[in-house]
Amino acid sequence: MNRTTKVSIIGASGYVGGELLRILSRHPGVEIVAAHSRQHAGEYVHRVHPNLKGVIDLQFTGEDPVKVASNSDLVFLSVPHGTSVKITPKLMELGVRLVDMSADFRLKDPSAYEVWYHYRHPYPDLLDKFVYGLPELHRDELRNARYASAPGCNAAAAILGLAPLARHGLVTNGTIVVDVKVGSSGAGGKPSPATHFSERYGVVRPYSPAGHRHVAEIEQELRISSGRSYTIAMSAHAVNIVRGILSTSHTFTDSGNMDQAKIWRAYRETYREEPFIRFVRDKKGIFRYPDPKIVIGSNFADIGFELDPHTNRIVVLSAIDNLMKGAAGSAVQAMNLMLGFDERTALDAPPLHPV
Amino acid sequence: MNRTTKVSIIGASGYVGGELLRILSRHPGVEIVAAHSRQHAGEYVHRVHPNLKGVIDLQFTGEDPVKVASNSDLVFLSVPHGTSVKITPKLMELGVRLVDMSADFRLKDPSAYEVWYHYRHPYPDLLDKFVYGLPELHRDELRNARYASAPGCNAAAAILGLAPLARHGLVTNGTIVVDVKVGSSGAGGKPSPATHFSERYGVVRPYSPAGHRHVAEIEQELRISSGRSYTIAMSAHAVNIVRGILSTSHTFTDSGNMDQAKIWRAYRETYREEPFIRFVRDKKGIFRYPDPKIVIGSNFADIGFELDPHTNRIVVLSAIDNLMKGAAGSAVQAMNLMLGFDERTALDAPPLHPV
Amino acid sequence: MNRTTKVSIIGASGYVGGELLRILSRHPGVEIVAAHSRQHAGEYVHRVHPNLKGVIDLQFTGEDPVKVASNSDLVFLSVPHGTSVKITPKLMELGVRLVDMSADFRLKDPSAYEVWYHYRHPYPDLLDKFVYGLPELHRDELRNARYASAPGCNAAAAILGLAPLARHGLVTNGTIVVDVKVGSSGAGGKPSPATHFSERYGVVRPYSPAGHRHVAEIEQELRISSGRSYTIAMSAHAVNIVRGILSTSHTFTDSGNMDQAKIWRAYRETYREEPFIRFVRDKKGIFRYPDPKIVIGSNFADIGFELDPHTNRIVVLSAIDNLMKGAAGSAVQAMNLMLGFDERTALDAPPLHPV
Amino acid sequence: MNRTTKVSIIGASGYVGGELLRILSRHPGVEIVAAHSRQHAGEYVHRVHPNLKGVIDLQFTGEDPVKVASNSDLVFLSVPHGTSVKITPKLMELGVRLVDMSADFRLKDPSAYEVWYHYRHPYPDLLDKFVYGLPELHRDELRNARYASAPGCNAAAAILGLAPLARHGLVTNGTIVVDVKVGSSGAGGKPSPATHFSERYGVVRPYSPAGHRHVAEIEQELRISSGRSYTIAMSAHAVNIVRGILSTSHTFTDSGNMDQAKIWRAYRETYREEPFIRFVRDKKGIFRYPDPKIVIGSNFADIGFELDPHTNRIVVLSAIDNLMKGAAGSAVQAMNLMLGFDERTALDAPPLHPV
Missing domain, CATH: 3.30.360.10 (Dihydrodipicolinate Reductase; domain 2)
Structure with a gap:
């Protein structure tokens, strides 16, 4: 990578969003260009994620996700099931890479959404475009993939x-x-x-x-x-x-x-x-x-x-x-593979003990 | 019951022993005549069970369990597996009623002790004399039973x-x-x-x-x-x-x-x-x-x-x-049945919430 | 006491209300005639206080507090500061005894309400009618008192x-x-x-x-x-x-x-x-x-x-x-003194340990 | 720094020792040459600090602390009060830098040890050689200091x-x-x-x-x-x-x-x-x-x-x-100053939240 990758997070005020921010704040190859939150637009990130005070000096943006994505190389979608699927197709049109944290693109079989999530998937054709984001099982597919879907915890x-x-x-x-x-x-x-x-x-x-x-x-x-x-x-x-x-x-x-x-x-x-x-x-x-x-x-x-x-x-x-291997950690690991970084970048903090 | 039943606890310094003391301290038909603990002999009960300060004014006794039992109508044996079986036969000879908190008399099949507890049961003939102390399954047998074995939690x-x-x-x-x-x-x-x-x-x-x-x-x-x-x-x-x-x-x-x-x-x-x-x-x-x-x-x-x-x-x-239904509570419930008390006596405290 | 005292609780769905219900459910001299909650009117008490399932078989009433009080000998007012003071005078007119759990009648000096609670007390003359409900400091006044104010925790x-x-x-x-x-x-x-x-x-x-x-x-x-x-x-x-x-x-x-x-x-x-x-x-x-x-x-x-x-x-x-000595316990202790019961009635449960 | 600094930890099996290991494992300018523990000599570090499995592949050494120190540029002494003072003078003779985690060199006034620690300090002359290891108060002294004493938490x-x-x-x-x-x-x-x-x-x-x-x-x-x-x-x-x-x-x-x-x-x-x-x-x-x-x-x-x-x-x-700012974190911060590293090296992990 010759230049820093521009990354944004849609839905950055939740716990998974906060964890993505925490991890990415230490990633040498990535610049966080936007932390999006409709509810907290204009507030400093550390008002919602108090641990990030003195770590990340950003304000949440309430801009339209499509606008946010258009300035990004890669977007983490950290929004609820059912919300992601509504905006994903538009983001895909922009040519931006995506890591979706919701369940909306985890399953390959569209009918499974009716059984387990009680909705009819509106874009069944897109399901195959997303790689299930567990590098341990899908590493080769994730390398250079454009779209990944982070696993359920x-x-x-x-x-x-x-x-x-x-x-x-x-x-x-x-x-x-x-x-x-x-x-x-x-x-x-x-x-x-x-x-x-x-x-x-x-x-x-x-x-x-x-x-x-x-x-x-x-x-x-x-x-x-x-x-x-x-x-x-x-x-x-x-x-x-x-x-x-x-x-x-x-x-x-x-x-x-x-x-x-x-x-x-x-x-x-x-x-x-x-x-x-x-x-x-x-x-x-x-x-x-x-x-x-x-x-x-x-x-x-x-x-x-x-x-x-x-x-x-x-x-x-x-x-x-x-929040790590079960969500943001696996997502960043997938991102590292998608972007050609060393897979462990920003993820090498040892566990705390005792805690 | 015309008179108060004399009850003692062998092994009263453990958590189950403490719970028995706590429950029995409020039992109107029972007198706690001895709280036995070799390790804490001579100490006040509340030094080991600080919650019982101001509730029970007893010192642990280090007397021989047989001696303790000989002054009791009913004995709770709250000692480890393998220890109970060593003293139980002697206590049975005294004619005292017993509620054993250990596993030593829970199983009917002697060979099960070899499989699960890795010892050969020295008194296989006694196993049938103990009623498994879950009143919900063995109420009729517990009424007037002489020996009960409290269930594992x-x-x-x-x-x-x-x-x-x-x-x-x-x-x-x-x-x-x-x-x-x-x-x-x-x-x-x-x-x-x-x-x-x-x-x-x-x-x-x-x-x-x-x-x-x-x-x-x-x-x-x-x-x-x-x-x-x-x-x-x-x-x-x-x-x-x-x-x-x-x-x-x-x-x-x-x-x-x-x-x-x-x-x-x-x-x-x-x-x-x-x-x-x-x-x-x-x-x-x-x-x-x-x-x-x-x-x-x-x-x-x-x-x-x-x-x-x-x-x-x-x-x-x-x-x-x-410690209650899984040990001391079921044990006292069994005792109530064995002695003809209302089964709920001393056991009617509602749960605490929130806690 | 020749007859059972009729007790009701206004504001029975909070934690202090639940604790009053738990304690009073074991009081031999008292009948709980009403558990009042506007929000939960019609619901079973145990839906809000799940510990009381199988203990108290009452539904919350949404009746007017004055109506509730008129059928009671003693009323616990377990409502927020500022709410209590609005209904207390009406309840006093009914001749019912009161134990107020709020701060509205704890202070003797009306001006203290302006300093600490930021409101002008509407009934300064009533302040002296309430005994501060710590029996350790006001036992003699509580005996036969008509009105008590439970202490802040x-x-x-x-x-x-x-x-x-x-x-x-x-x-x-x-x-x-x-x-x-x-x-x-x-x-x-x-x-x-x-x-x-x-x-x-x-x-x-x-x-x-x-x-x-x-x-x-x-x-x-x-x-x-x-x-x-x-x-x-x-x-x-x-x-x-x-x-x-x-x-x-x-x-x-x-x-x-x-x-x-x-x-x-x-x-x-x-x-x-x-x-x-x-x-x-x-x-x-x-x-x-x-x-x-x-x-x-x-x-x-x-x-x-x-x-x-x-x-x-x-x-x-x-x-x-x-919730006990800091609220419902002291309140029931005060009630016992006000009504001539043994002060410890329904309050003698030993602490749990370990928990 | 042209070469990696060799660091060892005497008393590495305690919680502070484990935290030093965790932090230093990510320090690019430092090599952990020895994790000393008499009690755990020969065991893998992760048997005592299970979080460090896959992070640090070292065994505890039981070698004499002087021997350990002689192969080190800087030694963390993470041993109890009273133990540190016994070995510190010998380590000082070796010319090695020291960060003492005990209280033995925190106080400047020797008589204070008698008042607060109940022992007569055997080396009062050495007290002034140690800088109290709070960089916020003693940064200039810590720069190029040879000896620091980490603060009490x-x-x-x-x-x-x-x-x-x-x-x-x-x-x-x-x-x-x-x-x-x-x-x-x-x-x-x-x-x-x-x-x-x-x-x-x-x-x-x-x-x-x-x-x-x-x-x-x-x-x-x-x-x-x-x-x-x-x-x-x-x-x-x-x-x-x-x-x-x-x-x-x-x-x-x-x-x-x-x-x-x-x-x-x-x-x-x-x-x-x-x-x-x-x-x-x-x-x-x-x-x-x-x-x-x-x-x-x-x-x-x-x-x-x-x-x-x-x-x-x-x-x-x-x-x-x-364990961080109250012990190992401040100690590594002091070490960074003593050795001329950027003060924040290996200490920039953001806090976890929620946790």
Whole structure:
């Protein structure tokens, strides 16, 4: 890159927007040209993201997204599902690169939007133009891609843990139970009775025991990875943290696959060179398995497993920071690939501990 | 009861011991004659259980448990697995009633101790003398029983949620995934690196992804309830709370059972008269499903479910205060039945909220 | 009391209202005849206070407060400052007893309302009819009183710690620094950006470094207790808990008063017979000083102190559960005195620990 | 600098050691040549600091500290008070630069060690050779200094807030109340009953209401800054967070100084060019005053104030991440100055939010 890439963020006042700003503020090859927020137009960024005081000296712009995009080389769309799809086609016409943080371009099958998101996708032809933004599964497609769709946070955690087993045929039962535990930041920054501190503190709250929309992308990505269909039985729980996801995937297999070496081999072959995948499985110590506490602030996905011979079960554990690897971190990693930067640029902050 | 029943607690310095003291301090038919602790002999109870300052004016005794028991009508044995079994036979010889808080007399099948607890049970003949202390499943046996064995905390949560479905044939897949989320108090009061605040705060830590010993009693109680065998695929996670358990049980069934009315009927028929079971399932509101936050300080077990037509899954959710319904509360409830008290005596404190 | 006292709560949907309901549900001499809430009229109480499911089977009433009061022997007014004063005179005309939870009748000096609450009190003549509802300072007046005004939560903590020293002349510097640390429940149940979990979690937030309105009642009560004027330099901080207040009062004195025995004597003489005051000061152990963690769920006020010879300072520490001793607990204690019940009725639940 | 500076850490297994490793792992001018820990010799660093897995591929060395230092250009001494003083003279003989994290060389007056640390300092002549490691107060001395002593965490917070006021004569009362609220990581990584999660969670625990040893360095630094003596009346409280300190300093002044513009001027003149000081004081918004939540993971010190005309009080609020600005961050900042690096090198990570 001879010149600095101009990047803007549409919907920069949410938590994912703030995280993009935080990461990009340290990216040597990128200039943030606009932080867009209709609601906060004219306010300083640090009034909404107080951590960025003294870090980013920008005001939110309320300009039309198309106008914003026309001055940018790459645009992050950090707006709600259903909103993104309304403006994306216009942005594509401008020739700008896009990383969409919403779900509107994650699924390849248009009919899946009717099943899981309850709307008819207005631009089914565009779906194939977006690469699913998990570099661990789609690195080659992301290199030089024009459009990427960042993964759902819970989906990212589950897929990263499961794809190697699916790919290597180590899950023989078609139904996988994915039980996720999520921090509050995944629900965004808008106050509500359910997010009122006194009501939210200390919960273990089943907020989506069935029907979670990330099922669609998990099933899609496992199918693409393995060439085989899996049915995901997912339940999501809100727990007493702000950042972090633990996905516990209960997979069942043939007894012949209950073999640690075989499973390690599957993981190693898939992720050997990955800069942001760590394997966590210790015989002793405090953090013997993945735990979101240990990835906070970083782009790492920690992956581990345990065998349960009582039930021929492989319990897959994956932990991420939902705002990083589960959203803004993966998005910037995808951007780095799209623009030809070193994939790790601006993403190499080690996790904080203890925190 | 014409006279006050003399009750003592062996192992009264642990969290379960403290909870027994707290509950019994308000029991009008019971006198606490001894709080036994070898380690804290001579110290005032409130030095170990600071909440009981001004509530209980007792010193721990270090006397021999047999001596303690000989002055008691009923003894709570709140000592570790493996310790209880060593002293129980001697206490039984005294003719005293017993409520054992350990696992040593929970299982009916002696060989299960070798599989799950890795020791050969020295008194297999005594196992049948103990009633499993969940009044919801064993009320008639507990009435006038001499010996009861309080349930494991995670097991209590899972069993209460699953037994009605198992009993009514609504779970047709033999393997049930039980994914539990547990507060720190279940791990007891002994400091360790893993329980050091800076290391334990904010975790979602898979502490027992496979091989959890409560599997044995869950399988036993479902078998007794339903006459059918189930295999439990259990994983346990430590979450960022002190009190409380949420058990998420993923059960699979035939499509014909995916019927709310049918499931409600199963729960209602089983628990209609239960003083401590609440059904929680709302269309709106914050607490639409069971959440341990809403039972803290009480003996309630909150139970609810959700249907997942995508996978023919009934997700069963059950929430308890692990020190109450999961330990001391169920134990006192069992004691009340054994001694002929109203079952709710000393257990009627409503949960605290918000807390 | 020959018959059950009919009690109603105006404003029963807030946290203090819920706590009153929780306590009164266990009061043998009282019948809750109405839980009033305009906003939630017609809804079941447990939809707003989920802990009370299975405990209280009432629906909120939206009837006019005067109508509600006319069927009651005693009314708790749990409405905001400024609202209470509008309806109180009408309720007084009905001859009903009142316990006002707002600040509208706490201060004796009408001009103090202009200074601290920024409104001109419309009924200055009524101020003297209300007894300040801290039984530890006003027990005799509360016996058979018709009207009581429950203390402010932070004020209750500070006053209980300071009054004995003031009364015994042990504070010789006229300015006392009161640095309080408060849980979220004191701010009530209404969602706002500042109480959004992701924003509120983990804070040590100075929400009122100066100008806190409870200064007025602390100065009033210390003056009444001691006959001397003190100036309170108060700062309040929101901390990462839901329930509980710690008040740290930094008082300065003459070196001759830096004498533990003398200070203990002052506390003992003042509180010797108090059922809800505990002195906490240990040489060893975890909870050597008061800590709100140890009073949760109870009506206890834990009080302790430390001497700082470096500055001739007596650091006074007092810890309460803000919804109990800091609001509903003190209010019911006052009610018990007003109605001739044993003061401890319905208030004897020991604190929970650990929680 | 033509070549990479060789840095080692003696006592690298504690939380401050881990934070030094985390920061230095991203320092382009520094090579970590040794992470020393007697207890963990031979273990991989990430076994103790699990966040550093995949970040630092070192094993702890158990070699003699003198040996370690002899291969280093600069040594961080992250060992307990009293231990540092025993090895420091030997290290000084080697000609190596030192940054001492303990208190052993913070105080200039040897007799202060007897008063506050209860030991007779064995090398009083060495005290003047160490620069107190707060760059905001001692930048010029730190440039090219050979020896620096990192500040105490609570002291750093208090001093940074108070020094500008003292320097500008805005505090006229000689006694300042410093009420600090601290996260658990300040107490280190060693388990104890008081740090056991179930006992530590949810506390507001006065752990040092009087006699806190940081008083000595606060008084020293205010004296050096202002040429006037202040007496610090300090109380420290453990709160329910892992990282972070809020210091609330209650200062009293003449009414003529109760002037916002005057106070702002004092702060601006002192800190105008500081890279890590932020002023936080807003009329609206959530974070109107400093709050440790907003500095987590960064080297920022957020400073603000409020005026209390009722008592002629200036309430000074300062918030830091205790492991960063309160320890390792300031230490690396000092190191950068000592070695001629840009002061901000490796310290420019923005805070995380929300977290």
